[in-house]
Amino acid sequence: MSSPSGSGESVYESDFIPSINRWGRITSLLAVAFSFGPALVLLAVFEIIPPTGAIVGGFVSVVTTFGIIWFIEPISYYPVLGIPGTYMAFLSGNISNLRLPCAGAAQESADVEAGTPRRSIISTIAIAGSIFVNIAILTIGALALVPVFEALPEFVRNALESYLVPAIFGAIFAQFGRDYPKVAAVGFAIALVMTVLMDLGFFAFLPGIPIYAVIVVSVFGTIYAAKLMWQRDMIETSS
């Protein structure tokens, strides 16, 4: 740690980062393989196989809602996370709500300059620490929460199944919409009209359950509206 920063930085570029890129790719792809575990257990042990059409439909819906985010998030976050931190964060999840604040706070308190290898080392260490904390708390919590949930009376469980999710959706929508209220209003109007039209059977001519039509129009319509507003200086971008 006491070597002059010059030689340390060249070792960082010439040895450390190539090795991180190799191991980062291997671990990420292993995670892809292992993430199929629960689905394969359902298939092999419980012999529950959803219809192919439902799996394809689910995949298409998730690609249209989150496909853009797959690319935007790594690009937006990596200046803070650094290269090793990016692999670790996308493997461990909970990025915007957990890894990013932890990395940012650690860089702030260790007082490292922006855009240096030192910064990404601190981010790496902080993310590693946060992973242990997150897994420990969730594991203990899950073991405690599941029996509590199962012991609840039927009507409370039904209420949890029905009304927790809308509250979370409303809260997350408000959180993102806070900085861009006009975009939020336009997006909500588009999505509501599309949903009502679908419920009334206007998209019955489309194959399958036409959720994907509603999603495509909602997501891309809102992005387009946001871009138009940006071009016309209707959005303050100081935040």
Place this chain on the structure above:
Amino acid sequence: MGLSDEQLKTGLKTGVISAVGPAIAVLAAMLALIAVVGGPVAWMRLSVIGSVAFELPAAELGVSQLGFGFGEDGITETAFATAVWTMTLGGIGWLVVAAFGTPHMEKARRKIVGGRETLLPIVTAGAMLGAFAYFVSGEVTAGAPETGSVAVGGLVMLSLLKIADENDVQWIREWALGTSMAVGLVVGMGVHMVAGGGW
């Protein structure tokens, strides 16, 4: 490379301490995921790979492929399995982009942003707001209790973030989702008791 032991220790300590609040907040939101997909899957998706903001919508998209909604009677094992497949397939997108894209991030970033530094956050906000506008609309058209739950969840979030900003209190930000969720739930149950389900 010019980092003192002191800086490394401070970095680790801050990372660990800053993770406690958000991790407990994740745990609170995990209750919603336990309610819809059960403990083991909820635990796995939130310990690694996922986040509540993705897993919950993905599970919803999965069950809706068979025409179900959360909390409906007669929801089948097959619908549950479709939710698991949808969460899995959707979650690998980030991993694949990280696996192959990370070495090229700097180049990609310069190319995309290319002098339009302020456009990237706008596109991000548009994509997230469009997606969550869809999920919110699904709840609002489902009935009065869901609408009450959505509206109150959103309002509590806005108020808490406003208070947190004005007084610069970090822990309020961390607890904002958990609190909005709890208040929204109570309001949803209240509306259901007074007015019944549906519209």
